[in-house]
Amino acid sequence: MLINWYRFSSPVSFYPLASIGAQVFGIFAALLAGAGLFVALYVAPTDATQGDAYRIIYVHVPAAWMAMFIYLVMAGWSAAALGFNARLSAMMAQALAPTGAIMAALALWTGAFWGRPTWGTYWAWDARMTSTLILLFLYLGVLALRNAIEDPRRADRACALLTLVGAVNVPIIYFSVQWWNTLHQGSSISFTVAPKMAATMVAGILIMTAAAWCYTIAVALARVQAIIVERERGATWLESLIDLRQRGIGRSPA
Amino acid sequence: MNDTDTPALRSAPIDARVDEDETDDAMSSVLGAFAWGLARDVRIAMRSKADLGVQLLFYVLVVSLFPLSTSPSRDVLAMLGPGVLWTAALLASLLSLPRLFAGDFVDGTLEQIALSPRPLPALVLGKTAAHWLTTGLPVAVMAPLLGAQYALDGRSLSMLAIALLLGTPILSLLGAIGAALTLGARGGGGLLALLVLPLYAPVLIFGAGAVDAVGAGMSASANVALLGAGLIIAVVALPFAAASAVRIALD
Numbered sequence: 489m490l491i492n493w494y495r496f497s498s499p500v501s502f503y504p505l506a507s508i509g510a511q512v513f514g515i516f517a518a519l520l521a522g523a524g525l526f527v528a529l530y531v532a533p534t535d536a537t538q539g540d541a542y543r544i545i546y547v548h549v550p551a552a553w554m555a556m557f558i559y560l561v562m563a564g565w566s567a568a569a570l571g572f573n574a575r576l577s578a579m580m581a582q583a584l585a586p587t588g589a590i591m592a593a594l595a596l597w598t599g600a601f602w603g604r605p606t607w608g609t610y611w612a613w614d615a616r617m618t619s620t621l622i623l624l625f626l627y628l629g630v631l632a633l634r635n636a637i638e639d640p641r642r643a644d645r646a647c648a649l650l651t652l653v654g655a656v657n658v659p660i661i662y663f664s665v666q667w668w669n670t671l672h673q674g675s676s677i678s679f680t681v682a683p684k685m686a687a688t689m690v691a692g693i694l695i696m697t698a699a700a701w702c703y704t705i706a707v708a709l710a711r712v713q714a715i716i717v718e719r720e721r722g723a724t725w726l727e728s729l730i731d732l733r734q735r736g737i738g739r740s741p742a
Numbered sequence: 743m744n745d746t747d748t749p750a751l752r753s754a755p756i757d758a759r760v761d762e763d764e765t766d767d768a769m770s771s772v773l774g775a776f777a778w779g780l781a782r783d784v785r786i787a788m789r790s791k792a793d794l795g796v797q798l799l800f801y802v803l804v805v806s807l808f809p810l811s812t813s814p815s816r817d818v819l820a821m822l823g824p825g826v827l828w829t830a831a832l833l834a835s836l837l838s839l840p841r842l843f844a845g846d847f848v849d850g851t852l853e854q855i856a857l858s859p860r861p862l863p864a865l866v867l868g869k870t871a872a873h874w875l876t877t878g879l880p881v882a883v884m885a886p887l888l889g890a891q892y893a894l895d896g897r898s899l900s901m902l903a904i905a906l907l908l909g910t911p912i913l914s915l916l917g918a919i920g921a922a923l924t925l926g927a928r929g930g931g932g933l934l935a936l937l938v939l940p941l942y943a944p945v946l947i948f949g950a951g952a953v954d955a956v957g958a959g960m961s962a963s964a965n966v967a968l969l970g971a972g973l974i975i976a977v978v979a980l981p982f983a984a985a986s987a988v989r990i991a992l993d
Contacts, residue, residue, distance in 0.1 A: 570986075622940045622943055625936065625939075625940040626940050628936060629936045629937045629940065632929065632933050632936050632937075633923060633924070633927065633933065633937060635928075635929075636924070636927035636928045636929040636933050637926075637927045637928075638928075641993075642990060642991075642993050645990045645993065646923045646927075646987070646990050646991075649919070649923065649983065649986060649987055649990060650919075650923055650937060652983075653919055653941065653983055654940075654941070657940075657941050657944070660944050660972075661940070661943055661944055664943065664944035664947045664948060665943070665947065667947065667948075667951075668947040668951060
């Protein structure tokens with residue numbers, strides 16, 4: 489079956505698809521999170537050294553992974569937005585940014601709560617923590633720039649360029665921070681030497697990561713719908729869609 | 743791109759379209775654009791020397807506040823010195839960034855520059871070089887003097903100057919992108935800081951690390967090499983990003 493994917497680069501044809509996608513991935517996210525939490529909290533054994541405190545890993549690791557991954561996806565959409573001058577790509581990048589910032593903040597927050605009982609401190613200037621903090625600043629910079637520019641099309645392009653400059657910088661920042669940390673002091677607790685984990689623990693992390701992934705897609709699609717409605721307000725296709733809804737035809741958005 | 747009604751001429755003439763016979767020759771066109779941007783912005787900066795003095799005074803002031811807030815002990819100062827001198831250099835660079843494009847943006851000169859047949863990245867690189875000559879270079883020259891107040895030894899002081907000479911151009915080039923992106927945006931200085939300072943982090947790490955390494959009796963060659971490599975990449979790649987940021991701002 490041949491699908492003309494370019495058809496969906498128009499907000500008009502993408503809107504219904506986003507509506508369905510948001511609902512489907514939302515359901516997936518809920519199911520996976522339920523299963524993941526069951527594995528994480530009941531099935532997985534208590535850690536020998538860290539006790540039950542380690543269980544925050546099931547939120548912490550997926551959040552940290554998603555924070556980095558979402559930035560990458562955002563950079564991809566930004567490149568498409570600049571390269572093809574595509575409106576919808578910029579909207580996708582815009583829709584992903586808040587979730588990325590939330591994930592980075594969540595990773596730092598849960599990390600602090602995990603660090604307290606195991607390391608004895610909420611915060612250490614560990615290389616990974618510092619680069620996640622800078623990643624959070626990059627997200628906040630993109631959000632602030634979006635907020636500061638009136639014209640949405642100009643904001644699209646400005647944010648896309650900033651995201652791409654940031655994306656090139658992320659590995660440099662990561663390695664420079666690692667270098668800085670190793671120069672100053674040996675890391676007291678190393679993440680790189682992975683402790684042997686029980687298979688159920690790994691399974692829990694992977695299921696929770698899949699849940700976080702589905703959640704991100706669902707939220708981004710729901711948000712992109714809101715962005716489309718906001719920007720296309722007054723467009724006839726949107727008004728006729730609303731008209732259909734009011735008469736009970738068509739499905740309500742997620 | 744909007745057409746302005748009349749080209750708003752500032753005191754320095756916009757003669758980017760002279761030497762039209764040269765535009766065939768790509769190299770001379772690039773060099774000409776660079777030289778023009780550099781000469782014009784240096785000339786404008788030299789006409790407001792007080793601004794430049796305030797810039798440098800800001801650096802001196804920030805650096806002088808740290809002993810007041812921590813301790814006058816030589817050991818503490820020698821330990822803090824490289825970091826303080828570098829962080830203050832970042833802030834001084836940040837403070838001066840709006841000058842890079844804002845004036846030209848307000849009076850329409852930037853639009854004329856972008857419309858000229860000369861390559862915009864070279865023009866932007868010239869303007870950025872002028873920005874560095876008038877803000878980064880004075881800081882790098884001043885820093886060893888202030889470093890002496892922080893009880894840094896001679897080798898640390900010369901390394902501080904070298905590291906700042908290599909690092910501050912990168913700050914100007916990265917900052918040019920942020921300065922162009924925030925043209926006409928709300929939020930002003932705080933927004934610019936949020937955009938630019940995270941990108942400055944690697945320069946800070948390698949720059950302050952170089953001075954720290956010399957102070958600890960180690961070789962700083964790795965830090966200096968990384969700063970140099972960063973400078974080369976920045977000079978080659980960032981003017982293109984800054985030029986597209988200028989075009990976005992003028993859209």
